[in-house]
Amino acid sequence: MMSQTVAPLVSIIIPAYRAEETIAMAIKSLLAQTYSHWEVVIGSNDRVNYLAVLSQQGIRDPRIKQAYTEGIGTGEAPARNVAATIATGEIFANLDADDAYEPNRLEALVPLAIEYGTAIDNTGVYNTDLVLYKRPFPDRTAVTFATSDDILKPRVPFFPVFRREFLGSGWTKVPFAADVLFNLELLSRVEKVAIHPQPLYRYYKRENSITQSATAFDTAETAYKQILSLLAAGKLDLAPEIRTAAIDEFSQNLRLNRVFRRYMQEGRCQHLEEFLDMTDNGRADWLQTELEAV
Secondary structure: OOOOOOOOOEEEEEEEOOOOOOHHHHHHHHHOOOOOOEEEEEEEOOOOOHHHHHHHOOOOOOOEEEEEOOOOOOOHHHHHHHHHOOOOOOEEEEOOOOOEEOOOHHHHHHHHHHHHEEEEEOOEEEOOOOOEEEOOOOOOOOOEEOOHHHHHOOOOOOOOEEEHHHOOOOOOOOOOOHHHHHHHHHHHHOOEEEEEOOOOEEEEOOOOOHHHOOOHHHHHHHHHHHHHHHHHOOOOOOOHHHHHHHHHHHHHHHHHHHHHHHHHHOOOOOOHHHHHHHOOOOOOHHHHHHHHOO
C-alpha cells in the first residue's frame, strides 16, 4: 500500500439527490478503503443535510463535508461542480450516492492518476438483484489506455480519478451523459487515460435509474440534441478528433434512441437497459438496417 506520509489527498465528489436510502452504503465503501488519505465532498442537490443523515446512521467522520446547489433536482453537473468548489485534494475522484468502491480502488487508481493524469477502471455493472453482470472491457487483463471509442461506445459510465489540474470548468449540465462529456474533456486534456482492468467501481442499476425509467426516451432525446448543439458550437473543451468522434456517436445515439422508442411501443423491451443489452449497445449487425431507416 502507498505510504500515507507521501500520499496526496483525494477529494471524492458525491452528487446527492434523494439519496437518503443509499448514501450510507457509498460512504461505508470509502471507510473501507485501503487508501485512507481522502475527504468526501457531498454536493446536496435537494437541500438535504446529508451529514445529519449519515450521523443518524452512525457515520461521523471529519473527512466528510457538504456543499449545496442553489436549486433542487438540477442535475448531477451542478451538484458535482458545487462540491468541487470546496474540495481541497490534489486528486479528485467521482462516486455516485447509490454506488460503491471496491476496498482497493483508490490504492489501485491514485498511482495511475499521478503518473498519467487520469485513470478509470473496468466499471462493474450490477443489476437490480445486486449481481455483477457486465463490464465494458471483459477481455482486458492489463492496464491499457483509453481512446474516444472506449469512452463513447460501451454505454457504461466511467468514474475517473484525476489530478486536480485537469478539472477544467467542471461538468456540463445536460439531462443525460454529463459524465461522458466530462470524460471526453479529460481525454482531451491529458496525454493518456489509464484503464485498470479490474471492476473496482460498483455501478448499481436501480429501479429509478434513467436507463430503466419510463421517461428514458424523452430524457435521452433532449440530452442528445443538447449535446450535439454544444458540439456544433464548439462549447466543449475537446481535441478536434475527439469532437468528431463525439458528433458521430451522439448522432448515432439519437437514431438509436428512436429505434428504442419503437421497440418499447411494440412491447419488445421493457426499458432502455434491456434494449441496449439485446442489441449489443445498438451495434448488432441485424439492427443496422433499422438504424439506417431512421
